[in-house]
Amino acid sequence: MKNTRSKELFEQARTKIPGGVNSPARAFKAVGGTPVYVASAEGATFTDADGNRYVDFCMSWGPLILGHARSEVVAAVRDAAGRGLSYGAVHEGEITLANLVLQAFPEYERVRAVNSGTEAVMTALRIARGKTGRERIIKFDGGYHGHFDGLLVKAGSGLATLAIADSGGVPSGIAETTLVAPLDDRPAVEALFDRYGKEIAAVIIEPMPANNGLLLQRTEFLEFLREITRANGALLIFDEVISGFRLRFGGYGQMVGIRPDLVTLGKIIGGGMPVGAIVGPGDIMDVLAPVGSVYQAGTLSGNPVSLAAGAATLRILRDESPYEALAAHGEAFVAELSNGAPAWVKGLNVGSVLWPYFAEGAFPRDTATIDRTHVKRFNSIFWKLLERGYYFPPSALEVGFVSTAHTRDQVLGLARAMKEELAAIA
Numbered sequence: 001m002k003n004t005r006s007k008e009l010f011e012q013a014r015t016k017i018p019g020g021v022n023s024p025a026r027a028f029k030a031v032g033g034t035p036v037y038v039a040s041a042e043g044a045t046f047t048d049a050d051g052n053r054y055v056d057f058c059m060s061w062g063p064l065i066l067g068h069a070r071s072e073v074v075a076a077v078r079d080a081a082g083r084g085l086s087y088g089a090v091h092e093g094e095i096t097l098a099n100l101v102l103q104a105f106p107e108y109e110r111v112r113a114v115n116s117g118t119e120a121v122m123t124a125l126r127i128a129r130g131k132t133g134r135e136r137i138i139k140f141d142g143g144y145h146g147h148f149d150g151l152l153v154k155a156g157s158g159l160a161t162l163a164i165a166d167s168g169g170v171p172s173g174i175a176e177t178t179l180v181a182p183l184d185d186r187p188a189v190e191a192l193f194d195r196y197g198k199e200i201a202a203v204i205i206e207p208m209p210a211n212n213g214l215l216l217q218r219t220e221f222l223e224f225l226r227e228i229t230r231a232n233g234a235l236l237i238f239d240e241v242i243s244g245f246r247l248r249f250g251g252y253g254q255m256v257g258i259r260p261d262l263v264t265l266g267k268i269i270g271g272g273m274p275v276g277a278i279v280g281p282g283d284i285m286d287v288l289a290p291v292g293s294v295y296q297a298g299t300l301s302g303n304p305v306s307l308a309a310g311a312a313t314l315r316i317l318r319d320e321s322p323y324e325a326l327a328a329h330g331e332a333f334v335a336e337l338s339n340g341a342p343a344w345v346k347g348l349n350v351g352s353v354l355w356p357y358f359a360e361g362a363f364p365r366d367t368a369t370i371d372r373t374h375v376k377r378f379n380s381i382f383w384k385l386l387e388r389g390y391y392f393p394p395s396a397l398e399v400g401f402v403s404t405a406h407t408r409d410q411v412l413g414l415a416r417a418m419k420e421e422l423a424a425i426a
């Protein structure tokens, strides 16, 4: 595979941009080597700076459920851009997006649009603290909620414990307002509530944890979180930045019949442009300024171009409901991957979210049970897959995404390529 131009570009970037990247997951550190530079993208594929073409299963880490450069979305962006890139003033597109989101989440009354998933989560936590007058938050080990101080933490030692910073630059005082529990661990959450009950403002969880592999939770565990938060006067926040609009025109909470107090959205609701949102009932959301005292603002919040891309995407998802067809692709991938392969070659899908998992035994539900041999095996075939024209997210612990632009053959091709390359290293 020729990648001289990508290498040259990365060398240039490294001298000017920390690590050469504007977001660390793009640096290929987990899989080794240097990243391929994207030159252009269309549908399910992109072409790199050396002219190699790949079937893309990263899809910008989730937003591109309709594929790259879907014509209606690009047209909406061009049209909006022609009418001004940003106003810093109210415009009708804000109401259009809010209406589409609330059509999908009819159990709520308010939406506030921000610029990223991180901002959505940061604001949701501030709302929870403002609403309850409490400071502590519970998150789960392996859950990723953006690069916000209070959530860049990991568990300290012991069961019912304060978190410690998992990044330089996070003040310990902030890290300590977060409590961390293992996923799928009811006693750990109970212990935290026993010890800190009336100090806990919110529990935040990805209801479909997809940032450390796909750590599917039992619905009973999510129901338990609903009950224990309600009983203790804390809010339950479902972070649906990945799962929102990915599996249905709405959220994962609706799929399992659980109504959290707040939902955070991002990725798909921007259709590839920077957008995040917080959704919730009026009595909670109206603590936000200018109605209430909880401050949140943004020069570019509700940006007309971003919201136009999001609205075009959501309209297509509402009107075409591609979810069954997407799920069929996910299922075809999983079936083909294990077909005729050793037991340790397998995959898990929730709709169009894919996680190949190259290890024996059951799929893990928490980070501690992820088998590290999976990571080694994934890393050893990652570049082989690239050479064969398949771009999967560059980490064994990231999930892949299928879009409406992918064909069944492309999905089966990825599964076969993985299987063959694994057989070659076995």
Ligand SMILES: Cc1ncc(COP(=O)(O)O)c(C=O)c1O
Residues within 6 Å of the ligand: 061, 116, 117, 118, 119, 121, 144, 145, 146, 147, 206, 211, 239, 240, 241, 242, 266, 267, 276
């Ligand atoms: C569940 C979840 N929450 C929040 C975020 C942060 O979103 P952003 O990267 O748009 O800030 C992410 C990003 O991957 C995410 O997966």
